[in-house]
Amino acid sequence: MAFSGSASPSDRAFSALAYLLPLSVGILSFSAYAFRDFPFLQILAIPALPVLVVSRNLPFGDFLIFLGLLFFVIRNPKVSYFIRFNVMQSILLDIALVLGNLILGYLLQPAMRSMGSAGALTLETFSNMFFLATIAAVAYGVFRSVQGNLADEIPAVSEAARIQTRY
Numbered sequence: 001m002a003f004s005g006s007a008s009p010s011d012r013a014f015s016a017l018a019y020l021l022p023l024s025v026g027i028l029s030f031s032a033y034a035f036r037d038f039p040f041l042q043i044l045a046i047p048a049l050p051v052l053v054v055s056r057n058l059p060f061g062d063f064l065i066f067l068g069l070l071f072f073v074i075r076n077p078k079v080s081y082f083i084r085f086n087v088m089q090s091i092l093l094d095i096a097l098v099l100g101n102l103i104l105g106y107l108l109q110p111a112m113r114s115m116g117s118a119g120a121l122t123l124e125t126f127s128n129m130f131f132l133a134t135i136a137a138v139a140y141g142v143f144r145s146v147q148g149n150l151a152d153e154i155p156a157v158s159e160a161a162r163i164q165t166r167y
Contacts, residue, residue: 007082007148015086015145019138022093024048026134029101033124034131066091074165081167086145089161093137100130
């Protein structure tokens, strides 16, 4: 379903705001090395600050945000498909980042630390790769949302969002 710029300005804004969720997770989980090497990238954290404050200061903040978006936006047929698709896609990106963080933090990190400097370099490379992929996906989603088009070309994630979102 192509929208080709037919979404209202408020739909475009709300759809773009949905991508703050994966941006905040990407910044919290994977930005340490990128921010250390390129301090000017820290400006990317500014838009995600409201989500970071809510998710870190409320007990189960991330889970409450997830449930709120799922039940009040995605499963609400009164909300436009354009918004629901973008919110679902941002949640799926968020889930992928959380899983990536778990794999990197609990499976790969202990093995890499025992390898010395080669392991540290590998860990830094994976972390930077996740961070850059997050920035690319969020930038693409926001850009397409502002244009009024569906951000439906993120491999695997867009198809899953399409399947999970009812017309």
